[in-house]
Amino acid sequence: MLKWPRIQFYELGDQSWLPGWxxxxxxxxLTQLWHLSIPGWSHGSLATQACTVIREHLPDVSSYLFVDLCAGAGGPTPLLERELNRALEQANGSDSSARPVRFLLTDLFPHLEVWKGITKKQPNISYIPSAVDARDAPRYTPKDRKECRIFNICFHHFKDEDAQGILQNAVEEADAFVIFEITARDLWTCLCSPLVFFFAYAVTLRWYWWSPVHLFFTYVVPVAPVALWVDGLISCLRTRTPEEISALLQRQAVVDVTGWKFASGSRTVQWPFITLHYYVGRKRKKKQKKQQMTPVQITSTYKVHTMKIIIIGAGLGGLTTAIACTQQSLDVLVLEKSPHLQTAGAGIQIPPNGTRIMRDLGLLPKLLHEGGGKVLEHVDFRRYASGQILRSMPFGAGMVREFGAPWLIIHRADYHRVLYEEAVRLGVEVRLGVEVEGVDFEGPAVLLAGGERVPGDVVLGADGLWSQVRGFVVGGDGAMPQETGDLAYRAVIPRSELEALGDEKVDELCRRVAVTSYLGPRKHTIFYPVRGGGEFNLVLLRPDDLPSGMRREEAGVQEMRESYAGWDPTYLLCRLLTEIQGRVALLGDACHPTLPYQAQGAAMAVEDGAVIGRLLGLLQSHLSLSRSEGKGVATADSIASILKLYEQVRKGRTTRNVRAARINRFLLHIADGIVQRLRDFLLRYMGVTRESDWSWLFSFSMRQTLGLDVIRDCETAFEEWARESAAEEVRRIQGRLPLRPSHLRQPRTSGMLD
Known part of the structure; x- marks a missing residue:
């Protein structure tokens, strides 16, 4: 059969903009296709043929735990479990001691609600509630039971490097693996792919007859059938042959496949249209631990220098930076002006882009258990006067499925404490009560009160909105933040005081793990639980009437009530810059302060810290490798260049975030009238995730903020920087590019002053 090179196209189903429905x-x-069996024509179904393959190649099937590493919404796994155990019951008869076949559902984006429903009906299926990366999945079975990794019509989705990592992990951790595909990269399968177009019509009529959206986009404008056909065709073009899968295994130089047996084949289900293709790997004997080769030792008289990072400010951004840098084996010192760590503060939201950073740093479990964080279940928008719910947006498991991490609500002091304790545990030196008087950009070094000079390789200003370091870097009026014209009343209220009111509406608010927001003209309010529900954060935002230059003032309850007269009584209980100068940089509110209308201020600071830590860690490794190879590299020039790269990576994203917060302020504070009624109408159909957003546009916008993998993004940027640096060095050595004096020190830049 005619074949052609594999092409890594991307299906419509892989796109973030695809509507959830x-x-x-x-x-x-596709799940229903596994059921399809036509009497007199079909040789069983895809599910029954798959079970036959499993039984033939894994004869002791009941001794295995089958781990579905890309389970999605369950796929064919429930069918396979029923079919395999039904066959076992028939074979074993009344033998009650026989062990059933068990399955485990995992995914990088867990579908918890669907999985809970499956496991209630089928007790032989369980699931892992947290995200699982198939490239780095642990072994889930004890030594007395075998483990088989199973991939149901998903292996063609992975790029070669990811597929290679998945196979490597399966060989190292499991006893077998099975890959099933229903597409092939040949002409006949491509020609037959349009038949799935017509199957979509039958599925909509049988299971979605009640949905006007599904009916319209199937029978009037055939979007659903066309999308299914296009994705089927793309799947054909990128499905691997058995030889290509074997080649991926052979490329695993660090994996010993001795004792493994591999087999492949196909089974006709409905000739000539539907065929099941499979690739099976099984360990025939106990895996011998591969004798480790003695690594080649590279000797050098050069002593590798560990970069010293000085961070000014021990807030959320500063401590995250310290943790990220320490995990990259850098030497870190944190200087904090306050003699004691500030434990004051109110509630804070950690959106998925922030919790992904915490997960990568290993801190997400601590935030949930030790920090009293709660997974946000809903965001409720209410009318300010009546309290009527305009929209209850579901978050919860949907956020994990869409973005790979939950949306948390937590007390700021608890968040800060978890970060501080982790930094100290890792060995970060934190000096409290230190007054910074200046920064020497040539060193660089930090100048302290009393004359002490603290030298380092990098100085990072993470000292917040009223940053001293920003003043040293920018100078003049450009260092001062601009007043936005908004004011916030903040309070943290114990649950016992709220329950003592005996108000049913208040009790209802306290029972929900939700952010409740009342929207009104030029004002809005926010209410949500913190500290495991023991306290509640209340924020009321309104136009600013404080004297110019005043940052904070104690407010009376009566003043607050008067400001919100006419509101539902249930609730009444800048300028941008990213400056880099030499080896001194800013992060968080010190360089891109934002309005509190997008829950992204702290998240952006945390992203800054994780990105700059990763870039400096990559640079440290790059410099060590270059020196071991005898290449001359200027450390100071490289650090200054990497800090410029940090600015390039972060500038566009933080700029968009600040602008989006300003837009949100306008939308939340619309005056009563036609525009407000239009906003309330549209809000009823909006959601943050694809599955909850009927407007499609709002979730698309949120994916740009919540869905970006900033670590992968900065790694890609670093790889490009390394290639360009190597090419430039070659050109310089060849005499076509002389070393410029300007390389010795990076000039002051205007950054984000536009």
Whole structure:
């Protein structure tokens, strides 16, 4: 059969902009295809043929735990479990001691609600509630039971490097693996792919007859059938042959496949249209631990220098930076002006882009258990006067499925404490009560009160909105933040005081793990639980009437009530810059302060810290490798260049975030009238995730903020920087590019002053 090179196209179902209902329809249709069996024509179904393959190649099937590493919404796994155990019951008869076949559902984006429903009906299926990366999955079975990794029509989705990592992990951790595909990269399969177009019509009529959206986009404008056909065709173009899968295994130089047996084949289900293709790997004997080769030792008289990072400010951004840098084996010193760590503060939201950073740093479990963080279940928008719910947006498991991490609500002091304790545990030196009087950009070095000079390789200003370091870097009026014209009343209220009111509406608010927001003209309020629900954070935002230059003032309850007269009584209980100068940089509110209308201020600071820590760690490794190879590298020039790269990576994203916060302020504070009624109408159909957003546009916008993998993004940027640096060095050595004096020190830049 005619074949052609594999092409790594991307399916419509892989795209973040695809509406949630269409993605769900496509997945459900493929699941139903596993059921399809036509009497007199079909040789069973895809599910029964898959079970036959499993039994033939894994004869002791009941001794295995089958781990579905890309389970999605369940796929064919429930069918396979029923079919395999039904066959076992028939074979074993009344033998009650026989062990059933068990399955485990995992995914990088867990579908917890769907999985809970499956496991209630089928007790032989369980699931892992947290995200699982198939490239780095642990072994889930004890030594007395075998483990088989199973990949149901998903292996073609992975790029070669990811597929290679998945196979390596399976060989190292499991006893077998099975790959099933229903597409092939040949002409006949491509020609038959349009038949799935018509199957989509039958699925909509049988299971979605009640949905006007599904009916319209199937029978009037055939979006659902066309999308299914296009994705089927793309799947054909990127499905691997058995030889290509074997080649991926052979490329695993660090994996010993001795004792493994591999087999592949296909089974016809409905000739000539539907065929099941498989690739099976099984360990025939106990895996011998590979004798480790003695690594080649590279000797050098050069002593590798560990970069010293000085961070000014021990807030959320500063401590995250310290943790990220320390995990990259850098030497870190944190200087904090306050003699004691500030434990004051109110509630804070950690959106998925922030919790992903915490997960990568290993801190997400601590925030949930030791920090009293709660996974946000809903965001409720209410009308300010009546309290009427305009929209209750579901978050919860949907956020994890969409973005790979939950949306948390937590007390700021608890968040800060978890970060501080982790930094100290890692060995970060934190000096409290230190007054910074200046920064020497040539060193660089930090000048302290009393004349002490603290030298380092990098100085990072993470000292917040009223940053001293920003003043040293920018100078003049450009260092001062601009007043936004908004004011916030903040309070943290114990749950016992709220329950003592005996108000049913208040009790209802306290029972929900939700952010409740009342929207009104030029004002809005926010209410949500912190500290495991023991306290509640209340924020009321309104136009500013404080004297110019005043940052904070104690406010009376009566003043607050008068400001919100006419509101539902249930609730009444800048300028941008990223400056880099030489080896001194800013992060967080010190360089891009933002309005509190997008829950992204602290998240952006945390992202800054994780990104700059990763870039400096990559640079440290790059410099060590270059010196071991005898290449001359200027450390100071490289650090200054990497800090410029940090600015390039972060500038566009933080700029968009600040602008989005300003837009949100306008939308939340619309005056009563036609525009407000239009906003309330549209809000009823909006959601943050694809599955909850009927407008499609709002979730698309949120994916740009919440979905970006900033660590992968900065790693890609670093790889490009390293290639360009190597090419420039070659050109310089060849005499076509002389070393410029300007390389010795980076000039002051205007950064984000536009």
């Amino acid at each position: 269409l993605h769900q329809h496509e997945q459900f249709t």
